[in-house]
Amino acid sequence: MTDERIYLSTDTPPAEPAALVDDFTPTLITQANHHLCPGCGEPIAIRAAMEAVEELELAQSTITVFGIGCYTAFAHNLDVEVVQALHGRAPSVATGIKRMLPDGFVVTVQGDGDMVNEGLQEVLHAVARGENITCLLLNNGVFGETGGQMTTTTTLGQRTKTSIEGRDPHQHGHPILLSDLATTMDGAAYVARCAVNNAGNVARTKRYITRAYESQMAGAGFSLVEILTMCPTGWFVDTLEGPDYLQDTLAPVHNIGELKTP
């Protein structure tokens, strides 16, 4: 692979070289190359999160706290300060930071395995305390990093490596709809769910993240943005089928929209 550029016409070379991934990289992402799979939704979500930080001029007060998942690869490629936390523990770590730096802007980035499986207690207590932080949940309904096992957000009937014939409520229980749960709690100021499976939803994701950030800036309390992301590898579908699979499998259960606003 000496030249990865795609030329639209084979007759004559274009006047300008085609744009590479770096040309589209937001300022706060220092290294656009990553080891995530083709078709993964997480880089799109991270991009939206970083663009919103930049547009709200929060780059020099932001501390992000990363959980453990595929997205962790980005922890080392951002131009905002990062604390790497353990699987599930980011909301507690973020709490310690925010309490010592009340003027700091604190965002956690976690997956569904991280936040809803291992870290459910942590995030719910952070909501209950009305902790003035923003948690971003990248929800693809599977453990992507370990290769497609069931998480607690896996929808009924969804096939994973640990629910081979599809998630059966009698055997595997029911999915937890975290954002809906958080919405019922008094400490939650802003809760929204979106997706990155088409252009409209990507724009919506950026809009919701921006509103969550504004909520934290206003000191309104806990904000949560759940972002449904594609994981074709963990779903065992072709890369190009990821967006449709998300729409047909996750989106009907994890409803998209703003669930709670200040």
Add this chain to the structure above:
Amino acid sequence: MTDRVLIEGSEAMARAAVSAGCRFFTGYPMTPFTELLEHMASLLPEVDGVCMNAESELEAVGMAWGAATTGHLAATGSTGQGLSLMQESLSEITNARLPLVVFNMARGQGDYFQATRGGGHGDYRHIVLAPMDLPEAVELTRLAFELASRWRTPVMVLGDYYLAHTYQAVSAPSIEGAAPEVPDWALNGSSGGSGSAKIISPLGGGTDGEEGFDLGAHYAACAAHIQEMSAGVDPLIDIGFCEDAELVVAAYGSVGKFVRYACLRLRDAGHRVGYVRPITLWPFPSEAVYDAVTGSAKVAVYEQNMGQMVDDVRLATMGAVPVEFIGGPSWDHSGFGIGPDINVPDISERILEALK
């Protein structure tokens, strides 16, 4: 330093912590650690610090981890049971190179291995300080924050029920005074957008333009740091009557204070017994123990467990002197570590038996 006052151990340690600059404390109530949390909750707001009654030990140690990344001195703690829950984070906090002071107000002396062998997963150690009474606890609490800052690592103060709940006259540390300056490595968000924003991670730092990180290289650096600490931290030990001792008794913590007194009385009665009381349990004062005991005929280790520190004493003496274990578990019905055997006549009897 103010005048001496009669004060509970938990309050003395809390005041010493705030005096040392601690500005964040968090914990989950558990006997006999609870009062330390209570005192921190009343003291820290007076110095614009933060104390949080966490929802679990898991969350407590996570909050302390976050607070530590801001460069303010942070502490947490529990009993050994609660610390078991914290071990995953304590291991990773060590690899993230963050200063943190951890109090274990232990139930009995069963937590020696947990304290000195790392406690969690992975290949690491913590500095462990074991005071015998309140005045020493005040000094060692201060030292714990100093060492944590200097080495950027968790440091444990290993106490027990006696230390936490005994009232004793001590010079109560003043909580007035400024906290140490926030170090350069700390996060406050301001390095964002500079092109090289800071990262604090148990997986290591960034790799300058490369994707991801080199975990192997980071673990190697962490291991080198542990070795450096092992050689660089001054081991502390209390030694008495060892010059002409036939038998040297080794003990630590508040139990060590009883052993010390038993040895003193046995000396008065003409018995040639001495004692060694390691104060830093890691790094273990191996050389000092070796030097103190090699003139004697035997070493007897008294601890209220199945025999844990005895391993370190054997490693320190390297077969030069026979080492006998004369301790054993000692529980009352509460299980909180108010051992019925922790009395001077019982300990003296065991020492005399070993002396035969």
